[in-house]
Amino acid sequence: MxxxxxxxxxxxxxxxxxxxxxxxxDRGRAAARTALGAIIARPLNMLLSLATTALVVRCMGxxxxxxxxxxxxxxxxxxxxxxxxxxxxxxxxxxxxxxGDTERLSRTVSTAFFMMAAAGAALLAGSGVxxxxxxxxxxxxxxxxxxxxTAGVACAAVFIAYAAVGLAAGIFDRITTxxxxxxxxxxxxxxxxxxxxxxxxxxxxxxxxxPLAAAGWATGSLFGLAVNGVVARQRYGSWAAPRLACFSxxxxxxxxxxxxxxxxxxxxxxxxxxxxxxxxxxxxxIHATENGSRAVAEMAIPLRFFNIxxxxxxxxxxxxxxxxxxxxxxxxxxxxxxxxxxxxxxTTAVATLLIAPATLWSRQLLAWWVGGDVSVPQPLLHAFxxxxxxxxVSYPIVMYLNGVGRLxxxxxxxxxxxxxxxxxxxxxxxxxxxxxxxxxxxVVFMGLQFIPLLALALAITRPAKKS
Numbered sequence: 366m367x368x369x370x371x372x373x374x375x376x377x378x379x380x381x382x383x384x385x386x387x388x389x390x391d392r393g394r395a396a397a398r399t400a401l402g403a404i405i406a407r408p409l410n411m412l413l414s415l416a417t418t419a420l421v422v423r424c425m426g427x428x429x430x431x432x433x434x435x436x437x438x439x440x441x442x443x444x445x446x447x448x449x450x451x452x453x454x455x456x457x458x459x460x461x462x463x464x465g466d467t468e469r470l471s472r473t474v475s476t477a478f479f480m481m482a483a484a485g486a487a488l489l490a491g492s493g494v495x496x497x498x499x500x501x502x503x504x505x506x507x508x509x510x511x512x513x514x515t516a517g518v519a520c521a522a523v524f525i526a527y528a529a530v531g532l533a534a535g536i537f538d539r540i541t542t543x544x545x546x547x548x549x550x551x552x553x554x555x556x557x558x559x560x561x562x563x564x565x566x567x568x569x570x571x572x573x574x575x576p577l578a579a580a581g582w583a584t585g586s587l588f589g590l591a592v593n594g595v596v597a598r599q600r601y602g603s604w605a606a607p608r609l610a611c612f613s614x615x616x617x618x619x620x621x622x623x624x625x626x627x628x629x630x631x632x633x634x635x636x637x638x639x640x641x642x643x644x645x646x647x648x649x650x651i652h653a654t655e656n657g658s659r660a661v662a663e664m665a666i667p668l669r670f671f672n673i674x675x676x677x678x679x680x681x682x683x684x685x686x687x688x689x690x691x692x693x694x695x696x697x698x699x700x701x702x703x704x705x706x707x708x709x710x711x712t713t714a715v716a717t718l719l720i721a722p723a724t725l726w727s728r729q730l731l732a733w734w735v736g737g738d739v740s741v742p743q744p745l746l747h748a749f750x751x752x753x754x755x756x757x758v759s760y761p762i763v764m765y766l767n768g769v770g771r772l773x774x775x776x777x778x779x780x781x782x783x784x785x786x787x788x789x790x791x792x793x794x795x796x797x798x799x800x801x802x803x804x805x806x807x808v809v810f811m812g813l814q815f816i817p818l819l820a821l822a823l824a825i826t827r828p829a830k831k832s
Contacts, residue, residue: 406551407680413558417565422735424569431658432517434665438643440524446484447532449628450477451539453620458543459690471604476616478536478607485529492525504650519576527583537594540605543687549596557589626772633779637786663741664799671753674719678757682764689768702826708761716757724750748803759815762822782813
């Protein structure tokens, strides 16, 4: 009887001891502090963002929210102007921190900040030229066969300016994250989201036009990044404050050497997995359909809804990226292997618990969130449920490969993935509507991203055979 009980209870004891083993090192405890702090801030930030979306939809209608969603997605795509530097900064700062190299920390922060300031200026100049040559922004300001929508143009200008300023301001978020203080970043995002919500609510209360509501949202978000910069300077000292005298050409070359790979990976992930509302808007602008803005809104609302689960999972996984980079710098392969396997198993279980009920009751939840007048097709909701599940389960793998610097393989796969997924998306949209677009993404993602990346991660972390 005792042996049977031991057999049954043994795995449970090992599972219960897993957190103690995982967080027995300083690196693990730092990751735990970040995750626990973010648990408090992230849900609040999500609630604030959801409230902002509900306000725009309920007060301004589906059509105007469609315009908002197009340009907000477009602002995300403009992150390509960062050249991958913000993500490269995380690894460089983590490595410098592991070696106690304060001089390099200062050099990296200053170089990255002024590079992003220059990139933002170039983005603003390029957008100004585009507007002068094509006031409709390639037809995206003329959705629903309208004449030129001046409010749409103004909304576009707000989000483009937000993207330009955010390039440099976003470096402060990377500083705190790289120092395994992601809870600070999450807290500053809460501050920004709260201000955004207040300003958007004020715009709705006084029936202000859409561009003013967008400006309120952008102001709050940028203020949160500014607060992050102030906190970083107070917490880490002078190296966290950009100084032109510390700008280094050699450091710029090092950041770009990794950054271009991060840039392509980030752009691939954004344009293929997060920008379906923008792609729908482009499709409808090309074909001059009569429901372009509404079609964009129908795609954007469930995308934001299912992104809640992604945000919950990333609360726990984001601290692992700098932890993996630190482990790589110290040669601690065993810790990385254990952490990868456990995070992968835990993420799969949690994703199942979150996505299954969210998909089953999605129509009721959406009606409660943005109002009963919003109707999203049930097949589209099911497709988004599968999309959310497969992408969430891939996060632990991507965190590990990014942390250990395995970018080339991801880049090659990403380029192949993009080559196939964009035609598949538009074919699915043409043949089966919006649900077909998302379903095509899931199928191509599984074959060309998830399975190969999982195989690589398992191969890297396989224990060496003892001679």
